[in-house]
Amino acid sequence: MDYRDEFIVAARYGLESGTARQLSRRYQKGELVRVRKGIYINKETWLALKPWQRYAATARAVAAENPTAEFCFETAALFWGLQVVGVPSHVHLATTSRGHAGSRGPRTSAAAVGPSGTTGLERVRGYGIYRHSYSAATVSHLGLQLTDLLPTAVDVLARGSFTKGIVLADHAISKSRFPKLFTSKAALGEATQGLGSEAKRQRVNYVLRFADKNSGSAGESLSRAQMHLLGFPSPELQCEFHDAMGFVARTDFFWRDQGLIGEFDGDAKYLQDEYLAGRSAREVVLAEKRREDRLRALGFAVVRWDWTTANDPAKLAAKLFAAGLAPLKNTAMRTIHQRLRG
Structure with a gap:
């Protein structure tokens, strides 16, 4: 799947129309939201999305901007379909370069229009980028490069609270609620060997001992x-x-x-x-x-x-x-x- 089809991509638009100036004019008129540099979407479409949907769309815009982007942690968990409590503040990317690691604030924007000078996004949360110095193999899923399901699950369990961890773990091991990709406590336990410390492994294993596949939601x-x-x-x-x-x-x-x-x-x-x-x-x-x-x-x-x-x-x-x-x-x-x- 090419997620660039979800957005108006300035580079491709310029090639097809001969100029990208019309995009700038539509942006200045308040018709478009710039999700990432050169990646636009209709403002009405953007405002109609729920927070989780805007978060996922922001991640897809990152992929449209940079097709080699590798997603990890909560962002990868979202696209695997795992249940994560709350909407993360950042889109999580893996990078092998320590120099590029760190967080960046949201870049989603809209032009101020009308006498009020408002953009329409004042009450709409934007999502930044967090690049983690993290060397991990990724697989293609839903047209994106993600850390694999099991490493993703244990990474999130190792980072979050006990309560959020139970939500994700119960879901991951439930055949009825996660039928196509459900896993087992044993498989998740084996995946903890890829974690960087014994403390993280103990943290995840504590969650797994309490997890229950019979939890209904x-x-x-x-x-x-x-x-x-x-x-x-x-x-x-x-x-x-x-x-x-x-x-x-x-x-x-x-x-x-x-x-x-x-x-x-x-x-x-x-x-x-x-x-x-x-x-x-x-x-x-x-x-x-x-x-x-x-x-x-x-x-x-x-x-x-x-x-x-x-x-x-x-x-x-x-x-x-x-x-x-x-x-x-x-x-x-x-x-x-x-x-x-x-």
Whole structure:
């Protein structure tokens, strides 16, 4: 795939039209966004993209500007389809030259137009470039040169927090959620031998020991990692419940001793067509209520939370406390958490 077709490339435009001046005029009129030097895109198209999409498009613009660019770390993970929490601030590139390593700020820009002097990009985040002194073999995937899947995964695990690492690791080993490229804990463990230090290997292996292929979504993985670090007892995942009428539910979390069911509610369940299955959002909410009523009728308590709560340890702890769940005593997780984040 030639990602230059996604953009208006000044060099090619000049060859085809005889001059690139029209691009400069359109840029000055506020019609185009300059993503990278000589790489343009229609402003309306750019503004319509979500942050992750703009990040990916910025990386593709880098490839259009420099076809030999080799992507690594979170950028490579994105193009492999691995789940990464949050949008990185930089596009990550590998370079064998120490002199070229380092970060550069965003170069995405638009011309100021109209009496207000605004560009339209004031509230739109741009993404810089971070070149890492990193010698690694790359493979072609989706028309880009990326570090291979396993090295990419362990590189990201070695760099990030425990919670973000669990999200990625759970996804990487899940056949149901990552069907074409899923891997195993053992394969990821072997890939840690390519890391530069024993400390990094230990860091990744700690994440892998906790990773679980049964986690149903990124939000569930994040929640479970937060519970672990907060010292709450480990829940059972994806338990099935039945009543006299038959199947009731497969739940996200279940604390058997406490008779407590935990459910993570992502927005996708209520907003995306693939999850609505032809139903309205109201119908989905009513179905969830009936499902929860049947679980409560079986004698279980049910606690629910969303992304905002999962991202905030204090809010999640308060939610679980209120539901009657107490942390284990003498947990070592807080100490481990501090070390992993350092």
